[in-house]
Amino acid sequence: MSEKLTTIGFDADDTLWQNEQFFQMTQQRFGELLADYAAPDHLSERLLAAERRNLGHYGFGIKGFVLSMIETAIEVTDERVPASVIRQIVEAGQEMLRHPIELLPHVETTIAALAPDFTLVLITKGDLLDQERKLAQSGLGEMFDAVEIVSDKTPTTYATAFARHGSGAGEAMMVGNSLKSDVIPAIDAGAWGVYVPHDLTSVIEHATPPETASRFRAVDDFSALPVLIERLTEPRG
Known part of the structure; x- marks a missing residue:
């Protein structure tokens, strides 16, 4: 399965x-x-x-x-x-x-590799105009099927976004550097939560990794994401 x-x-x-x-x-x-x-x-x-x-x-x-x-x-x-x-x-x-946008390593190639096979949704919190500016400058905008700029990230945020732009949280994954905002509430909504650490994550976003959650995963960097997805979705006897 x-x-x-x-x-x-x-x-x-x-x-x-x-x-x-x-x-x-x-x-x-x-x-x-x-x-x-x-x-x-x-x-x-x-x-x-x-x-x-x-x-x-x-x-x-x-x-x-x-x-x-x-x-x-x-x-x-x-x-x-x-x-x-x-x-x-x-x-x-x-x-x-x-300040100009500086993409993190492996981001552009990974997003481009995943875009043909999955519905990609950017879910970010912050100031609307600033986030729109950064997305436009990043060159990634056309690869996303939808963009959600939200005031906060809660289980309800993810449940709503994945129902609106996909087939529900149960068939969705959220990828981010914040355990508190990106990973834990997405898992609580029923999705996979994948943690991609960043050395300078704000202290406001710190949280304890949900190691016991069955849908929690962590990767060292963006380049490992396609391999992780392949392993999760490959048929098992």
Whole structure:
């Protein structure tokens, strides 16, 4: 007996292309701007707390990150942050929004190899305009049958997406670098969850691997994905 697989969902940021490295570079610059007011570790803790606190207001993405930096700057300076620093924080965010897309290794060839045989769905969270920009610049857009840009990733998110664009979660797979957002909720929806690790995954996305889940798999990099799919779907006696 073989597993039936008709639909494959892919995360975008840090799964298909680089993303977190630009957040970390900007955060380093943020630390330099506020060096006279807070130690780097303390500032990082305050910024992370602001990001977590603001997710429900701003969602995921660069714009929410910039607003959290501004909020943190106001807090750690007791509302004395110079306007010039606020301006540089805003400019840093604008630079992030202009940064060219850098595809991760083996992504383009793997997506191209899978596209003829499966319904491919991009499922990503973040700012709508920014995610649309990155997809357009990536050159991958025509290979996807559908795109879902969502505010958060829950089991319901995946169940709905795979029902809308495929034959349901039971015949679907979600591939991504976040255990918390890409893998665990997809498995909870009834799909396969495939973890492709990235060295710079945000701490907000960390979770314990669901090792006991029968539909959990992990690969070292994107090039191993077609072989994994072949093994899952090949007939067994």
